[in-house]
Amino acid sequence: MVSRLRSAGLAEIQEKLVAGVRLDLADGVRLFEARDLLAVGWLANREREKRHGARTYYNFNIRLEATNVCVASCLLCAFARLKPGDPGAYTMSLEQAWDKLRQRVHQPLTEIHVVNGLHPDLPFDYYTELLRGFKRIRPDIHLKCFTAVEIAFFADLYKMTDEQVLRELIAAGLDSLPGGGAEIFAERVRKKIANDVNKCDATRYLSIHRIAHGLGLRSNVTMLYGHIETAEERVDHMLRSRALQDETGGFQAFIPLAFHPDNNQMRKLPPPSAIDSLRVHAVARLMLDNIPHVKAFWIATGVEVAQTALWFGVDDLDGTVQEEKIYHMAGARTPESLTTREIERLIRAAGREPLERDTLYNVVARAS
């Protein structure tokens, strides 16, 4: 392997990794530019196995998008509708949202993942009641809800600070934050694909995660890739995530999200290739020495790529998901849910060891 790494131009990076020296921006770009994908994957796999061996995590969760009404108009988005009443716009009543959990109360779910559009007219107690109602139905369920973009929007709309919003949501039952809304931190790209006064910028996104970590919440960080961003901008995104993790240690997973071009204003772009997806996950594993998990969100990458990524730095496949809308409205042809048996089968078929986890990566033991 040493000679292969040398001919791939990766010998220096390999030496740094062995010596425990952090990779920098130039290293990250080199990993994106190296022609030999398998050499990059080999390095990432070694880092993955150092941390997790063959262990591969998934969880039994449900996703819920309570409204797709959103005052922002991000080019990247196929999910949002500008106003209530627009074709395809919906907002669940609290009862309808709670019913999604009630209908599954027999399932051994451990998590609800909620993200929404930025609705201009709902009162703040819609969100606090949403959480309280979920906890009334299943007091033990983990509520991973509202992106940093939503938290910033709530703060501006309801005239609170970001911290006040988080404190009120925590009092209502919020347990952690999902990583959505990060897109690409670099201003050049963010301005083009998510240019809206209602959408917080990278600094505020990171600041909200910093505050959340300080309040004892864990969170994830995502990166939307495969549109107009450069290799430098991808690596910059990873380095900004790494820097916050140095400060707080609150990120659990880095989640690359593949861009889907259908039904949005960027539909002329091709979707990222499988090769690119594998490389992004591998480079993330190599750059992010302080974030424990790299997750392949199979809804976005496709099941086969997510499965293959288990040899390219990935140790987590998200979960059963169920009810996903954001990617399916953008043309994802993946199934809307997988059963735990299906997830376990595809992990085993990849030669890895499946482990059900809860949101905080505690292993869930089930009586078989």
Ligand code: SF4
């Ligand atoms: S990406 Fe999020 S903030 Fe932007 S339009 Fe879609 S739902 Fe709204």
